Amino acid sequence: MFFKSFFDENLAQMSYMVGCQRTGEALVIDPARDLSPYFETAEKEGFTITKAAETHIHADFLSGAREIAHQADDVKLYLSAEGDEDWKYQYLDEVNHELVKDKDRFYVGNVRLDVMHTPGHTPESVSFLLTDEGGGSEVPMGVFTGDFVFVGDVGRPDLLEKSAGAEGTSESSAKQMYESIQRFKELPDYVQVWPGHGAGSACGKSLGAVPSSTVGYEKINNWALKTEAENNFVDELLEGQPEPPKYFAMMKKLNKEGPALLPNDDVKRLSVEQLKSENDEQTIIIDTRSSSDFSDGHLEGTINIPFNKSFANWAGWIIEYDQDIIVIADKDNLIHVKEALESIGLDRLVGFVESDEVENQKDLETYxxxxxxxxxxxxxxxxxxxxxxxxxxxxxxxxxxxxxxxxxxxxxxxxxxxxxxxxxxxxxxxxxxxxxxxxxxxxxxxxxxxxxxxxxxxxxxxxxxxxxx
CATH class of the missing domain: 3.40.250.10 (Rhodanese-like domain)
Incomplete structure (x- = not known):
């Protein structure tokens, strides 16, 4: 069996590839929108990606599931059929797919995935328990938990209420999380835990920085698995959850309806004079230079979001989805800025100005x-x-x-x-x-x-x- 994890540090998001070396097939779990790391790995290791699966309808990044079904031949999506009618995938008629429920199973080559319905973070949330039958195992190796169980924490139950407007669902979701955890605790202690996020994600309040764990370790150290009384668990889980980023609501909507396929247009290079002429209320100009460079001199009307690990998060808070976007950036960074914006569905990047050109201007604003x-x-x-x-x-x-x-x-x-x-x-x-x-x-x-x-x-x-x- 082949196993590889992928970490997007901009969103603290984890995705995974599992391959069967006997058949040459590979599966991607919770694919990000930028598919290049998966295809590059598959080519390097001699696999063909034939399947992709999602643990739930994500709120914190734009899923690559629809994208991978269109980019690769004969890829089959495995998507949750759990939850109520408000949280069903709406783009299924255009992709090869199978809806899965609790206790269903599917294979990638000789590697088996068993489906566990683990609601709490969202009603449709599922986990995938992996058993390497091709390697001769009869017991599970690990579980892909998505936003259910993290290292040191569990998924927040309040996003449907705070981001999707489903009033009154936080407490009932927290109770569902409690029940899901009781089932999770029945798994063997040796089972590895492969979560959907690491430290820095807004999908929990105290996620650990270690990328993986085991069921046994979490039972000893994770507060949520140690809390026995349901009422105490619900109170602690709901208390102190961080403010969900503004863009989470849009991610839920787009991932349910079907994310747009990635645009292939090149980003137009603009001069400062062209930028000024295109600056209107429907366009936002984001200066990605450091805060010190920006404070020393910047163009009037521009907003500074330095390009670092927090860029996508603050872009999602500040940029509206109906705005055209122009960025001021180093040319070498442009592709990474574009990918970060696209990772949360901000696809309307229409132009860029090189940082050096701004720094050479006179009469810049300062603060x-x-x-x-x-x-x-x-x-x-x-x-x-x-x-x-x-x-x-x-x-x-x-x-x-x-x-x-x-x-x-x-x-x-x-x-x-x-x-x-x-x-x-x-x-x-x-x-x-x-x-x-x-x-x-x-x-x-x-x-x-x-x-x-x-x-x-x-x-x-x-x-x-x-x-x-």
């Missing part, structure tokens, strides 16, 4: 960063300034500056009316990275004298006492 000492000595008691905390709710609850406004970064663009009129914003987050994005948003929407707190809340809290009320 200033101030220290925590300057904040206290000069600005905090000044009526012309207002401090805006853009951290998450859980961070705010743990401690914040007194007398400041809290607007989570992802909601800042839509919450400008919450900033007192006529005041200059001073933006801060935990360390200064998110607030730099926030400063660029505010400046793009007219707050030209915005200030950013260097070192963020951590720098301020070294010498000052936070409040929690």
């Amino acid at each position: 200033t960063s101030i220290t925590a000492d300057e904040l206290e000595e000069t600005y905090r008691d000044h009526d012309d300034y207002v401090v805006v905390d853009v951290r998450n709710q859980s961070e705010w609850d743990e401690g914040h500056m007194p007398g400041v406004h809290h607007i989570m970064l992802g909601k800042l663009k839509d919450s400008l009316d919450d900033i007192p009129e006529g005041k200059t914003p001073i933006v801060h987050c935990k360390s200064g990275a998110r607030s730099a994005i926030g400063a660029s948003i505010l400046q793009a929407y007219g707050y030209k004298n915005v200030l950013n707190l260097k070192g963020g809340f951590m720098a301020w809290a070294e010498k000052n006492e936070p409040v929690t009320s």
Whole structure:
């Protein structure tokens, strides 16, 4: 048997390839939209991808299931038939597929996959228990759990309510998760656990950084598997879940209806003059340079989302799906920026401007960063300034500056009316990275004298006492 995992660090998303070396067939579990890693691996190892399977309708990335069924000949999709009518795949008439339910099984070559219905994260969620019959085994080797069980955590049950608008489902989903876990705990301790995400995903609140585990290890160390009483489990699971990114709602919709096939158009290179002429309300310009380069000089009206592991997440919060997108980026990074946008369905990238061309312009906008000492000595008691905390709710609850406004970064663009009129914003987050994005948003929407707190809340809290009320 052949086994390989793939990790998208931008979304903390795991996918897998399983191959039968006797028959040359391969299966991809929870494929990402960029299929090149799977095809490259298959070619290198001498496999033909004949099947793909999904654990559930994803909310955090755009699935590659429909894409792989169109790109590769005779690929068959194995998709969940569990859950209610609201969560059924709607593109099945155009792909070769088989709907699977609890206790069904299918093969890739001589490798067997048994289906377990494991609702809780979503009603249709399934897990796939793998047994290598071709290698002579009669017992399972591991289980692909999707967003059901992670290393150190379990999937959040509140996304249907918070992202898909299914009111009142969080508690009932948490109870389903409890029942699914009782069944999971009956698996042999030696069974390996191959989850759909690692640390950094918003699909749980305390995911571990280790990519895999075992059932036995999780029974000893995972809080969710150690909590015996259902009511205690439900309360702890629902408490403190992070704010789901804005784009999650769109991912649920697109993955259910059928993601668009990837566009093949080249991205048009633009001059700064062309960019200015194409800048309108239906176009958003994202500058992917570092926050320090952006603050030193940028084009008016541009928003800074540095290209790093957090790029896709913040792009999903800030960019609307009906907007055309122009990016300012290094040419060598452009393909990776495009892939990151496409991974969450932001396909309307119509042009790019090279970073060097922007840096060579005159009369660029800038913004200033101030220290925590300057904040206290000069600005905090000044009526012309207002401090805006853009951290998450859980961070705010743990401690914040007194007398400041809290607007989570992802909601800042839509919450400008919450900033007192006529005041200059001073933006801060935990360390200064998110607030730099926030400063660029505010400046793009007219707050030209915005200030950013260097070192963020951590720098301020070294010498000052936070409040929690």
